[in-house]
Amino acid sequence: MKLEVVTIGTELLLGQIIDTNAAELGRALAAAGAEVVRRSSVADRPEAIRAAVAEALERTGFVITTGGLGPTRDDMTKREVAALLGKTLELDAAVLRSLEERFRRLGRPMPAVNRTQAEVPAGATVLPNPRGTAPGLWVEDTRGRVVVMLPGVPSEMRGLLAEEVLPRLAARTSGAVVRSRTVRTTGIAESALAERVGAIEESIAPLTLAYLPSVEGVDLRVTAWGLRPDEADRSLTETTAQLRERAGEHWYGGDGADLAAVVLDQLRARQARLVVAESCTGGVLSARITAVPGASKVFIGGVVAYDNIVKSGTLDVPPELLDQYGAVSEPVVRAMAEGVQRQFAVDAALAITGVAGPTGGTADKPVGTVWFVARYGTEARALKRIFPGDRNEIRARSAQAALDLLRRLLADKP
């Protein structure tokens, strides 16, 4: 089954917000066997919305839109889609009641503008939205073509997709699916990885392979198109096993693997606990780790030693090391890791200090210079990297590199 996605909002085209809904829809629909063949974004302009939905409908007969269902005047998706499909808008008593009920629960009067949210195209199926005021709408025309309208607020879109749209789609798909699997690598450049992998493309056809570099490393993404689920799974398993072998020690996981979760699992298996001391990353490493649900079983906490006062005061880094070598140096990062490990009396520790920029670089230590130490018990590994990119990229790459240093240390101590 093929379909198109149209995301609606002037802010998307002006780049004022990033279209995360589009990615989320792509993932969920592919997993359900529906292939998004094109995605378009248009502004909150009646003619632009109507043209984009009409063309997408012409190509595939099935369109999902996001955005433009809110209570304010820049919300015009419903009106345009209704007009395109030749439907009128009618007040839906049940939707109105549930809106009024929602405001009553919140103990607030319902603003008059919200009343327009109870209007639906004649004959539409209303998809109840417990997370917000705009219900989703599933509209079918006389030729069997479908437009599904979802709100633009990500959590509302996500809920409606999972609870209302995917179950209805399942009934329409042929059984063939589009499935992908990822082999995640880090610590190796794209072209070096490509040389290791070699010319594998012909031998894996009809599967396709893509190289996806990011601040976390390079992902190898293999996709099976339009196969039955069991065939798709069999060929993906075979191909990802080959790729994993070729990637060697740079491999750290498959689909959705998060290096922070991988390291937490390694530590959990050893009943070890982790603390961190971070300077230039200023909380990014801790935030990565605590983004993993259940991190509290392993991660105790840490110190953001942004100022040298914290490095010497809380982490016991000898002031003479800071004076002699500077905050971005191997002796200091070693002392930070030892200090935080000692203070919290745990098995594993990570420390980071570096120059994230944009200022603070020198000829010796240019912006992007970062020192890392991973400790497990009394064993320590230090690493220096010079990263490209801006402040945020350097911070994200640093958190990933720190986790990878600990991953490799633990992997070598089975």
Add this chain to the structure above:
Amino acid sequence: MKLEVVTIGTELLLGQIIDTNAAELGRALAAAGAEVVRRSSVADRPEAIRAAVAEALERTGFVITTGGLGPTRDDMTKREVAALLGKTLELDAAVLRSLEERFRRLGRPMPAVNRTQAEVPAGATVLPNPRGTAPGLWVEDTRGRVVVMLPGVPSEMRGLLAEEVLPRLAARTSGAVVRSRTVRTTGIAESALAERVGAIEESIAPLTLAYLPSVEGVDLRVTAWGLRPDEADRSLTETTAQLRERAGEHWYGGDGADLAAVVLDQLRARQARLVVAESCTGGVLSARITAVPGASKVFIGGVVAYDNIVKSGTLDVPPELLDQYGAVSEPVVRAMAEGVQRQFAVDAALAITGVAGPTGGTADKPVGTVWFVARYGTEARALKRIFPGDRNEIRARSAQAALDLLRRLLADKP
């Protein structure tokens, strides 16, 4: 000047990566007076790429593509665009030399696959890319229609756009611009804000207004379309001043304002320094603060007190408070803020403790329950909120709410 953007990559449609390039292009192009009227994304499939570029070119005569210029086999943008415009691909000696030079500098042999990156459509202008191996390409056909191809790696795309594409576009635009300004608010819901703002749309025409809710609050975005720069600026200044007044105490800044930077500025003006103690946010607040360049002038650091051991050990939260009230409680968050402020002997402190989920919620303290304290000198304000959303949303909303609590406290003490 109107144009379209086509972003290319199977991973975009499958939702495996989020299309940040599209947003960045939209922002930069609008600022330069070029309006992106539609954005499309297609997979790495020859016929899909060719159709999308052809249709976009038909509608506007000017298309910018991203992606598909790398050295691997899934990179096919150049070939399809050349074919569409009736051009052959030719080896460019200068590009080849610069590629070889790049690998020499890195002290690595050039992989054979990179050689294809030196092929360019006949007559194309090569846009040098010092950040990577794929140069940008500017190709014009005999009818004066233009396709600009940029690499998909965000930092490379960004560099080529600023250094090569925007200066060339400036020579082509009519002088009319599309400009937007934002009035950023936080701590108020979209519909309540809409009631405060009222029916302002008619009176500001031809400017348009959009409400953009996110985890940071609700932005009011005003856009002037196709005006001359001075007219656009005048009407935007007037309208945003009105909106700011109507938003009242919920307003915290304009375009690109980051609440962390706003608070750092407030503190810098008082020569005050800040520390934080965070539990459920686990580093997210510190990371927000240290994402601001120059944060080190104000922000000393902090403690990620994820485990209660750290709350009592490092922050001196009395264990009996933890026992009696639980970690997510007003007495504990007050003690955390006092403890971290005392330990680092600074003027300002923030503390957060809450239930980010997905587990750990109770009837009394459901997932999303978060306590905050902001301290400045001896004055403290506490706040409890119950946030909707998933773990990451709750953490992001919590960091924003903590910063806002301190902003309001400082604003009330001029």
